Amino acid sequence: MKGLDARLLAAHEAGDKSALVTLYQQAAKEAETEDAAGFFLVHAYVFALESGHRDAPALRRRLVALKREE
Amino acid sequence: MANDLSPTDLSAVRRPLPQAQGLPNAHYTDPAVFEEEKHALLFSQWAGLAVGADVPQPGDAKPISFLGVPLLLLRDKQGQVRVFQNICRHRGMILVEEPRKIEGAIRCPYHSWCYSTEGRLVSTPHVGGPGQNLHPGIDRSTLGLIEVRSHIWRDVVFVNISGEAPDFEVMHADLIARWAEFEQPLFHGGADSRFELAVKTNWKLAVENYCESYHLPWVHPGLNSYSRLEDHYHIEQPGAYSGQGTLVYRQLTGDDGQTFPDFKGLGEKWNEGAEYVSLFPNVLFAVQRDHCYAILLEPRGLDETVEHIHIYYPSADTDPALRRKNTELWKGVFIEDIGVVEGMQRGRHAPGFDGGRFSPAMDGPTHLFHDWVAAQVEAARARSA
Ligand code: FES
Ligand SMILES: [Fe+2]
Numbered sequence: 227m228k229g230l231d232a233r234l235l236a237a238h239e240a241g242d243k244s245a246l247v248t249l250y251q252q253a254a255k256e257a258e259t260e261d262a263a264g265f266f267l268v269h270a271y272v273f274a275l276e277s278g279h280r281d282a283p284a285l286r287r288r289l290v291a292l293k294r295e296e
Numbered sequence: 297m298a299n300d301l302s303p304t305d306l307s308a309v310r311r312p313l314p315q316a317q318g319l320p321n322a323h324y325t326d327p328a329v330f331e332e333e334k335h336a337l338l339f340s341q342w343a344g345l346a347v348g349a350d351v352p353q354p355g356d357a358k359p360i361s362f363l364g365v366p367l368l369l370l371r372d373k374q375g376q377v378r379v380f381q382n383i384c385r386h387r388g389m390i391l392v393e394e395p396r397k398i399e400g401a402i403r404c405p406y407h408s409w410c411y412s413t414e415g416r417l418v419s420t421p422h423v424g425g426p427g428q429n430l431h432p433g434i435d436r437s438t439l440g441l442i443e444v445r446s447h448i449w450r451d452v453v454f455v456n457i458s459g460e461a462p463d464f465e466v467m468h469a470d471l472i473a474r475w476a477e478f479e480q481p482l483f484h485g486g487a488d489s490r491f492e493l494a495v496k497t498n499w500k501l502a503v504e505n506y507c508e509s510y511h512l513p514w515v516h517p518g519l520n521s522y523s524r525l526e527d528h529y530h531i532e533q534p535g536a537y538s539g540q541g542t543l544v545y546r547q548l549t550g551d552d553g554q555t556f557p558d559f560k561g562l563g564e565k566w567n568e569g570a571e572y573v574s575l576f577p578n579v580l581f582a583v584q585r586d587h588c589y590a591i592l593l594e595p596r597g598l599d600e601t602v603e604h605i606h607i608y609y610p611s612a613d614t615d616p617a618l619r620r621k622n623t624e625l626w627k628g629v630f631i632e633d634i635g636v637v638e639g640m641q642r643g644r645h646a647p648g649f650d651g652g653r654f655s656p657a658m659d660g661p662t663h664l665f666h667d668w669v670a671a672q673v674e675a676a677r678a679r680s681a
Contacts, residue, residue, distance in 0.1 A: 261426065261427055263427075264426075267427070269421070272408050272410060274400070275403070275410050276401050276402075276403040277399045278401075294427060294428050294430065295419065295429045296429075296430055
């Protein structure tokens with residue numbers, strides 16, 4: 227199993243939006259501070275929004291709750 | 297030469313047809329006049345940009361550069377066709393580079409600001425610092441995509457770049473009424489019913505050539521047998537459109553005698569009647585009992601024009617072989633016209649050509665277009681004076 231960083235890079239390379247949504251959520255989960263988690267959640271949300279991913283509404287709600295999105 | 301200091305003299309163009317001259321050479325050869333006409337004839341009018349069939353499904357997006365202006369043709373999630381400036385409100389980056397489907401939102405490739413297909417700015421990642429998509433200085437409601445005024449008629453997407461023209465339906469009420477019987481669903485024939493022709497000519501010469509029937513027996517001898525000169529009449533609506541009609545339109549028949557279905561409920565006149573109209577500035581239309589077409593003239597430069605041809609039928613279900621035959625027939629006709637529109641363009645480089653003398657009997661529709669051009673250019677000059 228490749229590390230998260232490598233898988234993120236590969237997903238960016240491949241333009242695999244669905245993988246990016248999943249991997250950035252995982253990165254958020256593994257982040258050590260709320261700020262770092264917020265950063266990754268933003269990325270997960272943006273790629274979900276772009277691709278019409280089913281997680282987009284839930285990601286937005288989480289960011290709104292963190293006062294990072296409206 | 298024309299420039300801000302010495303505009304072209306259009307007085308001879310504005311005379312009545314028997315005494316009039318055609319537009320001066322500079323209107324075909326001078327970059328300064330091309331620039332002047334770009335605003336007066338294309339941006340301030342309702343110019344044909346594309347067709348709805350270019351973006352058939354919700355989310356379909358097609359970037360189009362129109363005279364250098366980056367535009368985005370988009371069918372929103374509700375199914376409405378819209379035209380936006382194809383740029384991000386952040387740093388002005390081009391948003392969409394290739395025709396594609398927008399699955400969710402349009403994400404700018406630079407810093408990932410996201411826009412809905414209706415043009416709303418829906419997310420501004422890290423705009424307030426890392427992980428923070430909000431900032432009091434960023435009011436998303438004022439930062440949506442810039443929408444360009446558009447109107448769809450007969451599937452053609454018209455745009456008014458200046459935003460100041462009267463409503464399309466007001467400006468073109470006369471042609472809309474004239475062809476009211478054809479106001480019914482049009483079905484684009486699909487991939488076999490669209491083609492492009494790149495022509496080395498100023499776009500106006502393509503309009504002028506389309507208006508007139510004078511050249512038919514000479515340039516289209518094949519059409520002559522069933523479309524003689526005396527079976528044609530002029531169509532002249534000053535300030536809006538001109539063209540020609542025929543009284544002897546014959547339906548295309550396939551090898552086994554098959555024909556296309558007719559549009560529903562057409563009056564008698566259309567049994568053997570058909571009309572071909574240049575709607576100013578740049579869309580050439582045809583209506584016939586069993587199919588229609590639109591030719592969008594895309595001005596790429598002073599002497600560079602791309603003709604985008606789209607053929608429409610009364611039904612979604614037409615015979616593919618007959619459709620292809622029809623496309624080939626029209627393509628052959630339009631190719632026959634290339635030699636003359638390119639030849640007239642080269643002819644405009646003859647020093648001292650006075651714009652030419654019209655046939656008082658045959659060139660009414662052409663002069664009507666020249667007179668429209670002259671009137672629009674003069675009006676624009678008066679506005680900027
Ligand atoms: S230019 Fe579009 S997000 Fe920065
Ligand atoms: Fe012709």
